[in-house]
Amino acid sequence: MSGTTPTDTTDDDPPHDCPSCDRRFHRESYLALHRGQAHGDELTDGERAAYEAAREEEEEELRMFRLQALAALVFIYFGFLLVYAFSL
Numbered sequence: 659m660s661g662t663t664p665t666d667t668t669d670d671d672p673p674h675d676c677p678s679c680d681r682r683f684h685r686e687s688y689l690a691l692h693r694g695q696a697h698g699d700e701l702t703d704g705e706r707a708a709y710e711a712a713r714e715e716e717e718e719e720l721r722m723f724r725l726q727a728l729a730a731l732v733f734i735y736f737g738f739l740l741v742y743a744f745s746l
């Protein structure tokens with residue numbers, strides 16, 4: 659993962675540290691994604707399974723976000739279309 663790393667933690671949720679590069683992550687799934695992408699050759703079978711599960715969860719969340727964004731755009735488009743049609 660490149661860019662910024664989520665490091666905000668609360669007292670209830672301790673940070674998850676990467677044992678290979680000492681980066682900290684707010685969620686365990688973020689750590690699993692990082693380890694799979696940056697340290698894929700060092701993973702055990704359990705860590706690889708955690709990476710795959712986190713990746714599938716991330717893909718599902720992205721798919722839902724895209725559908726929601728598309729629905730919002732369609733709603734806005736037809737809303738403007740109806741406002742235009744009735745303003746004539």
